[in-house]
Amino acid sequence: xxxxxxxxxxxxxxxYAMVRRHLRGEFRFVCLTDRHEGIRAEVECRPIPPLDLPxxxxxxxxxxxxxxxxxxxxxxxxxxxxxxxxxxxxxVDDITPFFEVPGEFLIIHDWKRxxxxxxxxxxxxxxxxxxxxxxxxxxxxxxxxxKRFRNEQAYLSDEMQQKGLLxxxxxxxxASYKYHCIPGWPRNYWQAPRIPAGARILIFHGVVNPPDAxxxxxxxxxxxxxxxxxxAEHWRE
Numbered sequence: 001x002x003x004x005x006x007x008x009x010x011x012x013x014x015x016y017a018m019v020r021r022h023l024r025g026e027f028r029f030v031c032l033t034d035r036h037e038g039i040r041a042e043v044e045c046r047p048i049p050p051l052d053l054p055x056x057x058x059x060x061x062x063x064x065x066x067x068x069x070x071x072x073x074x075x076x077x078x079x080x081x082x083x084x085x086x087x088x089x090x091x092v093d094d095i096t097p098f099f100e101v102p103g104e105f106l107i108i109h110d111w112k113r114x115x116x117x118x119x120x121x122x123x124x125x126x127x128x129x130x131x132x133x134x135x136x137x138x139x140x141x142x143x144x145x146x147k148r149f150r151n152e153q154a155y156l157s158d159e160m161q162q163k164g165l166l167x168x169x170x171x172x173x174x175a176s177y178k179y180h181c182i183p184g185w186p187r188n189y190w191q192a193p194r195i196p197a198g199a200r201i202l203i204f205h206g207v208v209n210p211p212d213a214x215x216x217x218x219x220x221x222x223x224x225x226x227x228x229x230x231x232a233e234h235w236r237e
Contacts (some may be wrong), residue, residue: 002033002087003048003063009038010237011087016043017237018091025096032066046076052139055152061152065119066136073129080216085201086122088209090177090235093172093200098125098169101114105131105160108203109168111176117161121153122203123174134159172198177213178206182225193228210235 002012016029020042029043049052050070051062064084072078083098085091098106105126107119134156138145149155160166175181181193181202193213195202204210207219214235216227 001048001064001067001084002031002035004034006224007087007139009035012043013040013237014235015085015087015089015091016040018087018234019095022091022093024094027171028078029055030076037200046072053142057142061121061211062138062146063155064152065138068127068131068135070129070132078128080128081125082128084121084123086203086206089122090202090210090231091200092195092234093201095200096167097200098173100118101165101167101169103126103165104167105163105165106167107157107160108174109171110153111179117157117166118154119157119166119168120205121156122205123169123201124156131159131163170198172196173200175199175202177202177204178208178221178223181213181228182223185223188223188225190226192226195230 012031012033014229019029031039031043031045032048033039033045036050039045048063049066049071051066067082067084079208081099083095105124107124108122110116110118110120137159138155145155149158157166175196177193180196180199182188183191183193204213205219208217210231212219213225213228214231216225218224
């Protein structure tokens with residue numbers, strides 16, 4: 001998904017290229033977006049289904065819940081198993097196994113507070129059109145939901161847990177660039193970030209994105225990493 005101006009079309013184009021290099025077999029690559037200019041022809045651009053938030057409401061990633069909209073099936077003709085990927089992830093190894101693990105819904109288990117059920121929605125897999133009630137409930141009970149849940153991934157995880165469907169990826173597959181790639185203090189001052197063993201997708205959460213990691217910018221984060229030139233080998237068209 002891409003909305004607003006935070007990410008340019010190059011993020012979509014590079015994500016497509018990484019998927020093409022690291023996913024065996026054929027696939028459809030769909031971008032739900034309000035701006036399709038500059039996006040490569042192999043990507044199917046579709047409008048983002050309406051979220052129907054009250055005017056002035058904080059967004060907080062709630063827009064991702066529209067991936068459960070009936071519009072994707074009834075208007076866009078999508079069906080089957082979908083793997084959602086955040087625009088700023090970096091794929092470093094084969095992602096075919098993400099489609100092979102049994103289960104109806106899988107998500108990253110959040111690293112910061114692993115005692116909670118909350119997942120990180122940078123990478124999740126779901127069945128298209130299977131759970132429109134999640135979006136319908138959100139629209140209907142928005143005020144109560146936003147008081148209980150900080151963002152969409154907390155709400156989504158809770159809903160799937162109540163359905164008995166919540167499962168997590170292998171812990172090694174989705175690595176946090178901030179927590180797993182950057183060496184701990186004080187080694188971060190002389191050791192460059194690296195790809196952890198077993199990682200397939202690197203997740204960039206917080207204030208550092210792939211171009212920042214490439215250049216060694218920390219953008220105010222206390223983890224002050226050295227440049228990671230190997231990012232360029234993966235984050236490219």
